Amino acid sequence: MNTLSYKTESAKKETVERNWFVIDAEGEVVGRLCTKIATVLKGKHKPSYTPHVDCGDFIVVVNADKVRFTGNKMSDKQYVRYSGYPGGQKFATPSDMIDKKPRFVIENAVKGMLPKNKLGRAMVKKLFVYDGPDHPHEAQKPQPFEF
Numbered sequence: 001m002n003t004l005s006y007k008t009e010s011a012k013k014e015t016v017e018r019n020w021f022v023i024d025a026e027g028e029v030v031g032r033l034c035t036k037i038a039t040v041l042k043g044k045h046k047p048s049y050t051p052h053v054d055c056g057d058f059i060v061v062v063n064a065d066k067v068r069f070t071g072n073k074m075s076d077k078q079y080v081r082y083s084g085y086p087g088g089q090k091f092a093t094p095s096d097m098i099d100k101k102p103r104f105v106i107e108n109a110v111k112g113m114l115p116k117n118k119l120g121r122a123m124v125k126k127l128f129v130y131d132g133p134d135h136p137h138e139a140q141k142p143q144p145f146e147f
Helices: 031-040 093-099 101-111 117-125
Strands: 018-026 059-060 079-082 089-092 127-129
Touching: 018 031, 031 059, 031 093, 031 101, 031 117, 093 101, 101 117, 101 127
Parallel strands: 018 059, 059 127
Antiparallel strands: 079 089
């Protein structure tokens, strides 16, 4: 006699429904904003979340140049890159990066919160970050995301 009254359904690549969300990053704290973005990209906000399937939604972030950091991170935090040559290590603060490439701050933080494998690389492709208030994704009818 089978007494199991439910059956766990795993999401499949073909059955995943993806929505579009737009997030206004003006005045938001970077780390807190990016954890919510990473959760939506993974699909953990859905009841049909399956760890081995990319079931997340698309995210459009606007006003990426108006994010903020808490404490002294704007001047003390450092992004490090290395060219591969001796003496080729370079450092930049978030205030430098927001002046040069405002998208980098959010993209880098979200990418660090996703899995480091094929699935994570597929998830990060669903993130679109823009410096100003305009974006070219109006045809997808993105809904504002409530935190």
